[in-house]
Amino acid sequence: MEYKTQMEAARKGILTAQMKKVALKEAYEPEELRKLVACGKVAIPCNIRHKCLSPNGIGSMLKTKINVNLGISRDCRDLDAEYEKVEAAVAMGAESIMDLSNFGRTRDFRTKLIKECPAIIGTVPVYDAVVYYHKALKEITAREWLDAARMHAEDGVDFMTIHCGLNRSLAQRFKENRRLTNIVSRGGSMLFAWMEMTGNENPFYEYYDELLAICREYDVTLSLGDACRPGCIADATDAVQVEELITLGKLTKRAWEKDVQVIIEGPGHMPLDQIEANMKLQQSVCHGAPFYVLGPLVTDVAPGYDHITAAIGGAMAAASGAAFLCYVTPAEHLRLPDLNDMKEGIIASRIAAHAADIAKGVKGAADWDHEMSLARKNLDWDGMFRLCIDPDKAKAYRASSRPEKEDTCTMCGNMCALKNMNRILDGETVSIFDE
Numbered sequence: 001m002e003y004k005t006q007m008e009a010a011r012k013g014i015l016t017a018q019m020k021k022v023a024l025k026e027a028y029e030p031e032e033l034r035k036l037v038a039c040g041k042v043a044i045p046c047n048i049r050h051k052c053l054s055p056n057g058i059g060s061m062l063k064t065k066i067n068v069n070l071g072i073s074r075d076c077r078d079l080d081a082e083y084e085k086v087e088a089a090v091a092m093g094a095e096s097i098m099d100l101s102n103f104g105r106t107r108d109f110r111t112k113l114i115k116e117c118p119a120i121i122g123t124v125p126v127y128d129a130v131v132y133y134h135k136a137l138k139e140i141t142a143r144e145w146l147d148a149a150r151m152h153a154e155d156g157v158d159f160m161t162i163h164c165g166l167n168r169s170l171a172q173r174f175k176e177n178r179r180l181t182n183i184v185s186r187g188g189s190m191l192f193a194w195m196e197m198t199g200n201e202n203p204f205y206e207y208y209d210e211l212l213a214i215c216r217e218y219d220v221t222l223s224l225g226d227a228c229r230p231g232c233i234a235d236a237t238d239a240v241q242v243e244e245l246i247t248l249g250k251l252t253k254r255a256w257e258k259d260v261q262v263i264i265e266g267p268g269h270m271p272l273d274q275i276e277a278n279m280k281l282q283q284s285v286c287h288g289a290p291f292y293v294l295g296p297l298v299t300d301v302a303p304g305y306d307h308i309t310a311a312i313g314g315a316m317a318a319a320s321g322a323a324f325l326c327y328v329t330p331a332e333h334l335r336l337p338d339l340n341d342m343k344e345g346i347i348a349s350r351i352a353a354h355a356a357d358i359a360k361g362v363k364g365a366a367d368w369d370h371e372m373s374l375a376r377k378n379l380d381w382d383g384m385f386r387l388c389i390d391p392d393k394a395k396a397y398r399a400s401s402r403p404e405k406e407d408t409c410t411m412c413g414n415m416c417a418l419k420n421m422n423r424i425l426d427g428e429t430v431s432i433f434d435e
């Protein structure tokens with residue numbers, strides 16, 4: 001092959017099959033898309049071994065994509081139940097699945113995903129290393145950390161989240177600038193603990209070139225993890241978060257020099273008024289690399305409703321330049337999400353993504369709303385259900401309260417403004433009282 005990665009192909013002027021498919025999905029000129037991949041503003045995560053992948057592009061000018069976190073854990077280790085969630089998530093429109101498995105037969109689950117799932121597959125190899133080597137954290141060697149990343153790349157993972165920016169200098173900065181909730185990133189906290197216990201540098205920072213060689217070989221997109229993302233409103237946009245972002249910007253350039261595609265992870269918990277500035281800062285410091293946000297959650301006080309706090313932040317973030325939203329479920333901070341939690345999280349995240357796409361003027365985004373409004377104006381209930389983001393829920397609501405007049409609903413009945421306006425403009429009489 002004349003190229004190793006999508007970025008290399010794009011830079012050589014080659015339009016790959018994946019670029020053509022993404023261009024078609026996004027209603028983009030393929031050549032225009034190729035240029036965006038070449039300069040790193042769009043990533044197309046697609047490991048050469050993930051043969052059943054339906055590729056998608058991630059970039060702020062494209063449709064906002066959503067990711068669903070799943071995976072087996074010590075407390076919920078049923079592989080089949082978790083795979084059922086994967087299939088439901090894809091059917092509900094998730095473009096990406098992150099397999100965060102951290103107990104038991106993690107490789108079996110990952111291999112099944114790569115073999116059968118058409119969504120983009122992401123992982124965090126640091127979690128898996130502890131399971132795979134089956135030994136205490138501090139006994140894992142730098143070589144073994146890197147080998148875990150290699151194993152995931154060989155297995156066909158499309159993007160890997162690796163916390164390369166948490167180096168010893170940042171760890172020192174963190175200790176000097178204590179935060180209310182410290183480090184809340186699971187992978188970040190593990191690497192911090194490993195660095196503290198061994199006295200070593202973060203192996204993914206120290207041997208970054210080796211990591212890039214692995215990513216290049218299989219065209220794994222590097223998701224530069226934000227180990228120091230704020231875990232509460234009080235810690236948002238502090239020195240530690242910003243210093244890590246600056247390091248990620250430098251690492252982005254080094255990855256691009258090797259034609260390795262990059263996305264950057266972002267906050268976290270963040271007050272609404274800081275989100276836009278954070279998105280602009282990321283785009284500037286990380287040279288326009290696509291931003292992948294985990295929320296942001298705009299308040300800390302709503303456990304049970306964090307799909308809403310995250311959707312508020314996600315819509316604001318995506319409208320201000322973020323390209324990729326990690327879903328949050330109502331179970332966030334409380335337990336592993338079940339199927340219903342997952343559904344609530346996906347719908348909330350899709351609403352946030354779509355709201356942002358309308359605001360950004362993403363091609364075709366507002367057409368969907370236009371069609372819905374037309375159906376609503378015409379009291380075309382079947383049309384409305386067909387266009388709903390969640391038709392089942394909408395149908396259930398209507399079925400639970402039937403109106404006397406079939407074309408209206410029980411909210412206004414005879415006073416249905418839509419119906420009465422249609423009639424009066426058609427020259428009919430509107431009485432309301434005795435109809």
Ligand code: SF4
Nearest residue numbers: 409411412413416417
């Ligand atoms: S009855 Fe009221 S709420 Fe229901 S469709 Fe008509 S205008 Fe809308």
